[in-house]
Amino acid sequence: MLRQLLINAIILATLTTYLVPVGNASAQSAPSDPDWNVTEVTVEKSLPGPALWKITKEDKVLWVLGVMPMQRTHWDMSRVKRLLDGAETLYLPPLSEGTISLSSTRLPEGQMLRDVISEKTYIRYRATARTFNIETKEDEQYQPFWAGQKMFQRIRLYNGISLNAVTEQVVDAAKARKVKVRRIALYDSSDTLAESTTFTTEQGEACLNYTLDSIDHLVPNRKRDAAAWARGDVDTLRARLAAAPKVTCGNNQSVRGNKARSDTLRAIEQALSGPRRNVMISSLSVLLMDDQLMHELSALGYKVIAPRSKPAP
Template identity: 25%
Template sequence: MVRHLLPALCLALPLSCWSQTEAPMPAAAASEAAPETILLVGQRPGPGLWKVSKGDHVLWVFGMYAPLPEKMEWRSQQVEAIVAQSQEFLLPPGAHANIGFWRGLTLLPGLIGVKKNPDGATLRDILPADVYARWQPLKARYLGKDDGIERERPIFAAQTLYQAGLKQAGLTNSGAVRAKVDAIVRQHKVKTTETAIKLDIDNAARALSDFKKSALADTACFDKTLARLETDIEAMRVRANAWAKGDIAAIRQLSYPDQDSACDDAVLGADFVKNQPGWQNVKQRAQDAWLAAAERSIGSNDTSFAILGLAEILGPGGYLTALQARGYQVDSPE
């Protein structure tokens, strides 16, 4: 679920805009999931491919998803066959901080304490009392006696707790499926096209300093992450099984508390981001860049292949819906 908006600064800011995670769907309550769901293991194909076409030119899109069973092995003969005949592979949308390797090294001393709350505050100090009361039993269940996490910013503490909860449930956000796709692309020597945008930083040292001193409006991110672990673990298992079997309809039928948007907003609305002119409207710019690359690829190639998170495909304002509005035919997998 988590991506890092400032990898070059090593800030490890959790940003989920471009992660391959569940897409929030208006549907039945997550509590309808069957209790004690047994996770599918062994080799699984995942969903079929979306077909985007104009005339004889086709872009095939594979929907990535997480969390998935830790012991599941993915293999899709359909993906392997499509990649083998493709002339181009589009990487997923995203954003990369542009500061340079050597310049980034000079910032390393300033990274000490970057995950801590300003002025030595603890979670008890900055969270509403009812939210902190919900945190304590979940922390005890998933993290044990980790006193150090009490001084971390809520957005980082939430990320650590969520990953621990997934692990206990036999689920993982690891990129095993993505790594397998990349290996197939390399095997067939398919041209790979970067679609991510580059974010310029006027003054990386000042951005780092601003981040360490400023508070984040990340209580909503923390609260909704707790809600996921309180109410949604079994539904996560159902969705993981549905993806493994290629049952997109089942994924659509399960809603859940969406912490992703709240965590994104905590990062993108922070003062240190507002002070960077090149970091505005990141989500829209990332989508626009991917759509432009997709249109170029369809126009230039008989067959192209791309991967998107299901959130980008099925969620509100989906990427393929945007292509359909521009005159492309979009066919969903059966």
């Protein structure tokens, strides 16, 4: 469970930061291509399944599927499976993993959470616990950041919100088709996790409030978000992501983001240099909200074709 908490901590802290950026490209006229003709037609109701982005250079093609933390849901995998048929590689987003001593995340002996955060934040923390029927007596022995992570873990599991269910399904489909699976990058986040144990009182409380904000944003809308993702309703998803709480926790977001951006750009270049098409899984927040890499892709001669929105009927 500690390892899962560590992964959750990293993912939660990067929900609105860089994972696999491709840009906020407007829809363009699709080139004549059998893959595109099947997936992008004028009758939107004939396009089941989540939105896909297409990156091209000359005759090379990379398809990108955006993912997000959401409630587990049934979705139409037919287009993704078809794109995996004959594909060379499935690229997975950068991942951060690390280790930390559990004892270092606890408060000093004799202190409890309510002793180190404001009354307002503690009342909010307890109200959230009551809403989801969570017992927090043991969790309140931990530093604010980690108390928040433990709460997030329980609420996520209780509400069926998955951080990687879609990725696991696509990986299984790729392996069944003998498609190579490659992680773009794996980062050691031990230093970031260790940093969390040195937060000041103010920093720790800010992290806890960010976690509570994320719970408030994610959980009440979990069914609607999953449905919008499954039908490719990018307008609804863009609005939801724009309303997501801004990261107020951690000091090295831009450094980690720049590293991931550089590694992803190299992966895109590699994917578009091979003889066959490739598929990539990306953070949906970056696909819909981040323009920074778009300029770099354009400078290298790549074209990004964004999907049309498919709102609910």
